[in-house]
Amino acid sequence: MSKPEKFLCICVNERPQGHPRGSCAQRGSREVLMALAEEFEKQGAFDRSSLVQTGCLGLCQEGPLAAVFPDNVFYRDLTAADAKAIVKEHLLEGKALPNKTVPDRDWY
Numbered sequence: 485m486s487k488p489e490k491f492l493c494i495c496v497n498e499r500p501q502g503h504p505r506g507s508c509a510q511r512g513s514r515e516v517l518m519a520l521a522e523e524f525e526k527q528g529a530f531d532r533s534s535l536v537q538t539g540c541l542g543l544c545q546e547g548p549l550a551a552v553f554p555d556n557v558f559y560r561d562l563t564a565a566d567a568k569a570i571v572k573e574h575l576l577e578g579k580a581l582p583n584k585t586v587p588d589r590d591w592y
């Protein structure tokens with residue numbers, strides 16, 4: 485296995501029903517994870533990048549949330565339909581998807 489250039493970390497944290505912060509798992513992050521894994525395989529992204537399941541990334545209200553490191557780019561409100569573009573455009577071509585990134589102003 486070669487050393488990964490990028491890590492795509494997707495939150496699969498799940499909180500109990502009724503928790504005030506909710507969680508990415510309740511918002512469908514496991515479906516997004518499965519779609520990302522499929523796209524990694526189809527597009528050959530595992531040669532240069534790693535797909536990692538994580539706990540809470542901090543902005544639960546914007547989930548499903550994922551982050552690409554070392555780029556420090558966070559994606560919000562993801563669906564399975566976003567997987568193809570994230571893998572192709574960000575991981576393989578190096579261009580973040582501006583319409584899905586978390587703006588700096590959302591960090592507090």
Ligand code: FES
Binds near residue numbers: 496544
């Ligand atoms: S539960 Fe996913 S970012 Fe907090």
